[in-house]
Amino acid sequence: MESFSTAGLPAARRSEAWNKLYSSHLNHVDFIPADRSHFNAELSMSRLGPIGLARMAADSSSIERTRHHITVGSPRLYTFVLQTRGEGELSHCGHEARLEAGDFTLCDSSAPHFFRVNDNSEVLMLRVPAETLRVYVPSPEVFCGQLLKGNVGLTGTAAAMIRSLASQAELGIPSPYDQRVARNLLEVMATSYALAFDDQIQGSSVVRGRQACIVRHIEANLRDPGLSPASIAAALRISPRYLRLVFATGNETVSGYILRRRLEECARQIQEPGWTGHTLTEVAFSWGFNSSSHFARSFRDRFGVPPRQYRRSGLTH
Incomplete structure (x- = not known):
C-alpha cells in the first residue's frame, strides 16, 4: 500500500504539490482547493487483482479533467466512486450525480469530468481497466455520471463489501485469492447497476x-x-x-x-x-x-x- 498526505508540506506550495501527486498517481487533472492556505488531504492506494483501490480524504476542493488532460491512446479506466463520508458532486457525460454517504457513480478516464467535494469528504475509488469491466458490464459508458443511490437494490451490500475489502487490501490479501475476490466484487457491482438501471439496459x-x-x-x-x-x-x-x-x-x-x-x-x-x-x-x-x-x-x-x-x-x- 502507498500512502500520501499534505501533512508536513509548506502551506504555500501544498496545493501545487497535491495537484502533481494526484495527477501522477490517478488521473491528470486540475485539483483546486477552495482554500489554498488551509488545505489538507490524504490518499492511500492498494490493489485487488486487476482492480486499483484508492481512498481519498480532502478538504473542500474541485477536481477538473478536461480534454487537454486526456492523452489519445492511453489505457482506458473506469472508476466506481463510492462516497463514504461527506458529500460530493460529479458532472460527467451529460449527467450530474450529487453524492451522499453510501452513493456510487461511475467515471470514464477517456472523457472529461468535474468533481467537487465538500469539507470532511472521503471517497473510495475502484479503478478497473475497460476490458476487464466489459466482461461484467458490457456497456459501462451508458452509466457514466449517473447516480446510484445507496438505498437501491444491492447497492448497500456493495458499499459495505467495498469498505471491508479496501481495508483488507490495505493490509494485504494473499495473491492466490485476490483475483477471485476481484471477480466476486465486480459481479456484485454489475448486479447492483443492473437492478438500479434495468429500464436503460433494455433495448439494443x-x-x-x-x-x-x-x-x-x-x-x-x-x-x-x-x-x-x-x-x-x-x-x-x-x-x-x-x-x-x-x-x-x-x-x-x-x-x-x-x-x-x-x-x-x-x-x-x-x-x-x-x-x-x-x-x-x-x-x-x-x-x-x-x-x-x-x-x-x-x-x-x-x-x-x-x-x-x-x-x-x-x-x-
Missing part, C-alpha cells in the same frame, strides 16, 4: 453504445463554438439523419442538448471561487457561446434569473 446495445459515443464526443468538444449536429456527424462518420434517429430516443434534440450542457457548465463555473475575477462574457465564450446577448437570454430562460444575479446568489451562500 448497439444503439445504447452509439448514444454514449455521441454524448462522449459532445462533452469532449463542448467548448468548441463550431460544435454542431453537422460537425458531430462528420467526426463520427455517421449521417446527420442517423444522428437524429439515435438521439430521438431521448427528449432532446442534439442542438438542445448542446445548449443545455453549455448553460449548465456556465452556471457551475460562474459560482466557482476560482472564476470570480472573470467576466460573465469570458465564462460564456469559454464554453462555446459567441454572443453575450444570446447567452444571457438563454441563461435566463433556463435558470429563471440573469447570469449576474445567479452569480451573486452563489457568492453570498
Whole structure:
C-alpha cells in the first residue's frame, strides 16, 4: 500500500504539490482547493487483482479533467466512486450525480469530468481497466455520471463489501485469492447497476453504445463554438439523419442538448471561487457561446434569473 498526505508540506506550495501527486498517481487533472492556505488531504492506494483501490480524504476542493488532460491512446479506466463520508458532486457525460454517504457513480478516464467535494469528504475509488469491466458490464459508458443511490437494490451490500475489502487490501490479501475476490466484487457491482438501471439496459446495445459515443464526443468538444449536429456527424462518420434517429430516443434534440450542457457548465463555473475575477462574457465564450446577448437570454430562460444575479446568489451562500 502507498500512502500520501499534505501533512508536513509548506502551506504555500501544498496545493501545487497535491495537484502533481494526484495527477501522477490517478488521473491528470486540475485539483483546486477552495482554500489554498488551509488545505489538507490524504490518499492511500492498494490493489485487488486487476482492480486499483484508492481512498481519498480532502478538504473542500474541485477536481477538473478536461480534454487537454486526456492523452489519445492511453489505457482506458473506469472508476466506481463510492462516497463514504461527506458529500460530493460529479458532472460527467451529460449527467450530474450529487453524492451522499453510501452513493456510487461511475467515471470514464477517456472523457472529461468535474468533481467537487465538500469539507470532511472521503471517497473510495475502484479503478478497473475497460476490458476487464466489459466482461461484467458490457456497456459501462451508458452509466457514466449517473447516480446510484445507496438505498437501491444491492447497492448497500456493495458499499459495505467495498469498505471491508479496501481495508483488507490495505493490509494485504494473499495473491492466490485476490483475483477471485476481484471477480466476486465486480459481479456484485454489475448486479447492483443492473437492478438500479434495468429500464436503460433494455433495448439494443448497439444503439445504447452509439448514444454514449455521441454524448462522449459532445462533452469532449463542448467548448468548441463550431460544435454542431453537422460537425458531430462528420467526426463520427455517421449521417446527420442517423444522428437524429439515435438521439430521438431521448427528449432532446442534439442542438438542445448542446445548449443545455453549455448553460449548465456556465452556471457551475460562474459560482466557482476560482472564476470570480472573470467576466460573465469570458465564462460564456469559454464554453462555446459567441454572443453575450444570446447567452444571457438563454441563461435566463433556463435558470429563471440573469447570469449576474445567479452569480451573486452563489457568492453570498
